[in-house]
Amino acid sequence: MNRIVGHHTGGPGTPTADDLNAYHRIVDAAGGLHDGRFPISANAPGRNLAPGTYAPHTLGLNTGAIGLAMAAMGGASWGDPVGSTRFYPTDLQVTAFISEAARLCRVYGITPTRKTVLTHAEVQLTLGVTQANKWDFDYPVFGPTNSRDPLVIGNMMRALIREELDAQEASGRPVTREPIRFVLRRGMFDPAVRALQARLQALGFDPRGVDGHFGPGTFAALVAFQCASELLPDGIAGPATLTALNL
Ligand SMILES: [Zn+2]
Known part of the structure; x- marks a missing residue:
């Protein structure tokens, strides 16, 4: 595997059957990790990705790509991502997402760059693979920002993953740490x-x-x-x- 794509499910704070079908790993609102229906190896390079045999998380970009999602943002509208959903990602969820992304980088030897560890919203911008108006993530999920530029958000995500990766590499295992503290705002459930x-x-x-x-x-x-x-x-x-x- 050579890439990780970060998503929100667009559903509730726990994974639905559809979510389990679409992603390899899903973090729930309490920070718990769920395996999807298909193992990561189902998307391995060299495999023929026949429908129903792999996790179809990113249009046209599933080979070699791990789909890691937060179960979040059900009912959200693009115009008001923060205030329009009961399922805005929680601190525990974001922290577990970052930790799992770093662990996957370690396990698969992926060095986080803009092309190898990216959000779904960055795929079209950075890799030129057309997506259908995906906005996970163009809102301030990885820290406070007024920008909705997916690259700005993606850079914040990669900075957190690199920091976590350094910590995991130093200790040789996932690190238990305090949840990353963000501001509290309308729409959060935490x-x-x-x-x-x-x-x-x-x-x-x-x-x-x-x-x-x-x-x-x-x-x-x-x-x-x-x-x-x-x-x-x-x-x-x-x-x-x-x-x-x-x-
Ligand atoms: Zn997505």
Whole structure:
């Protein structure tokens, strides 16, 4: 195998039967790993990829390519990727995705470059293999950015994978580390959101439920807190807001 393509499934936070058919490895919302129906070797170079015998994760680019996906983004719209889904990738999920990508690089001897470890949204741009409007990933899943350029997002992904790969190579095994901490924002479903909601509630800003889902109630409560604290009232819990909340 000589390539890894990173995807979101466009489904819920746990893999569906279709997802298991399409990808080799799928990370669920809790960071758990699932094997797809087809082993990675089913896409090996030199094999005749007859329909129903391999994981068809990337149009025209399945030979030698490992399909690694996050079970995420069901119901999302391209115009509002962050706010339109209950299944925005979680910190645990992204962390496990990066760890698994690095492990696969190690196992298959793949050096991460733009051509060998890339997101689905980069395939057409970088390799010239036409895809059907795939946008996994052109939103800020690997860290805060305002850019929706797939190459910018892909570079952030590769930087995390290289860092993880170095750590795995140093220790000879996958590294257990703290989840990568990102900002909390509308659309996320994550234990960290639950902590945010509990904190807001304790401070008298009612998030309309402590359920781990960053919906309109949490957004309104956070904006009210930010106004009261003279923070930028953007409804996004970044470092300044989280610090002000003692989180
Ligand atoms: Zn994809």
